[in-house]
Amino acid sequence: MATFTFELVSPERVLFSGAVDAVVLPATEGDMTILAGHAPTMTALKTGFLVITSNPGNGRRILVRGGFADVNQNGLTVLAERALPAEELTQDILDREILQAEMAYDATNEPAAKHAAESAVAQLREAKAALNF
Amino acid sequence: MPSLKDLRNRIASVKATQKITKAMQMVAAAKLRRAQTAAEAARPYAERMSVVLGNLASGITVGPETPRLLAGTGSDRVHLLIVCTAERGLCGAFNSSIARLARDHANRLMAEGKTVKIICVGKKGYDVLRRQFAEQIIELIDLRSVRQLSFEQGDMIAQKVLARFEAGEFDVATLFYSRFRSVIAQIPTAQQIIPAQIEASTGSSDAVYDYEPEEGEILTTLLPRNLTVQIFRALLENAASEQGARMSAMDNATRNAGEMIKKQTMTYNRSRQAMITKELIEIISGAEAL
Known part of the structure; x- marks a missing residue:
């Protein structure tokens, strides 16, 4: 290939x-x-x-x-x-990332940024589930 | 003529000072290694970023639609100087050379009749600049509580700068920091960050790019990020330069203290011997008189 x-x-x-x-x-x-x-x-x-x-x-x-x-x-x-x-991800790191993304979601009022932050939170939650934490 | 006790005290105090400078040099050396790795690790990102930006910008014709971060506001009346210095002193000419560069720049702009605003990152630059530019300094960003520089600090500063730019508070922004070349060479640098300076594209890519999302949209997100990256990079370079400057300053101080101790010990021994000789003469002449 x-x-x-x-x-x-x-x-x-x-x-x-x-x-x-x-x-x-x-x-x-x-x-x-x-x-x-x-x-x-x-x-x-x-x-x-x-x-x-x-x-x-x-x-x-x-x-x-x-x-x-x-x-x-x-x-x-x-x-x-x-x-x-x-392989470097741990539950703590992910939780912190999710918290940050949620804070970004709360901090902004623009629809586009809000949407981006929302999907980031969803993605991070998904990642957490995928890694079995 | 100082007494022997005075001399002894003086030697002891210089020795104590030498111990401190020696320890500071060693600490700076250890910190330098870390700061240098961090600065070098950040370089690829900043370089790739300017390549990507160059590729992108070369395909764009400047028009009313172009983001203002790239095209500028159309005037250059108000200048913002972002002066990055250290939070601590005792690092040779590091802080003062950055401050001097910024001061000269500000004086030149003011002589041309431009308005100057200053944001100080780091207390030392603020201490130097506030004497002359107390009215121009609009903000002091304190990074003393930050132990390990991370991207967030760069982002924090960039957001502040961007908010002011969006509010129309200035037209041109210039970043002052010290580029780290080696332990003995740190180069105070002025870099214009708004409007963005685009390096000419390498010319290798005539290919038509697919953009996803739209070209303009990418550019509007890429430009603020570029600002963050440039500021972050400046902070890292500065951190490495600071430690380098402190290391060589403390090395000099240690050496000077050593010389001083040598000289003082010599004086001490001479006057001690002179004293003994004097006492001997007194005893002998006393014996002879009998």
Whole structure:
């Protein structure tokens, strides 16, 4: 399977850099899978799991909260506002994230931001359920 | 001529000072390592961000629809200076060189008849600048209670700046901080952040991008985030620079204290010997007189 270069950077560090087969992005308008040779695309991300596949049947999940993905001929670059690898997630971290998202929901009055915060809370709850906490 | 006891006291006090500076140097060295890793880890994000922004902006023609964060307000009458300094002193010329750069910039702008507003991040810069710019300083952001810098602090400052920009309080914002090059070289830097400075695209991408959601919508979310990233990066660079500057300042202080101790010990020994010689002469001449 053809591979492409993928980089996942958060403000604090570079989380992933290397060749991968496929990456599933939680884009704002629905999840999308990026494969090698994808057309140049730029998309905003919402809260959700980003799945990296570097070998068939071998996925790595990373929880991202907001950010951007840029696909061009050089590969895929994801600028995540916050990124937490699934294996580093604990119940405490998730609870804190949910609390933050809920506070963001309460703090804003704009419908768009309100909706974004609401879906972030829902996504985080879903993530919590998926990880059996 | 100070007495022997005075000299002894003086040596003891310099030795105590040397111990403190030595300890501070070691603490700074340990903190520097952490701050430096953090600053270096943040660089890729900021760099990618400007590449992405450059790609995006190169495909956009400036028009009335363009976000004001990119195109500016159309005037440059009111300038906002965001001066990032340390919360603590004893780090050589670190704080004063940033403050000096900001002061020169402010003076130049005021000479041109522009209005200047200043936001101080960090107490030390505020202490220096308030003497001359007491009326221009509109806010002091205190990060003393922050132990580990995280993205939230950058975001907090960016939100404050953005709120003022939305309220039309200024046209151009410039960020002052110290770029960390090495332990001995920290470069005070002024960086314009509003309107955003876009690096020219590398030119490699003539390809037509798909945007999801709309191009303009992405740009409106990307630009505030870019602001946050730039501020966060400045804070991290500053933290590393501060520790570097403190480390070399304390190294110098330790060395100076060492020299001082050496000189004082020499004087002490000389006067002690002179005293002994004097006493001997007195005894001998007393014996001879008999």
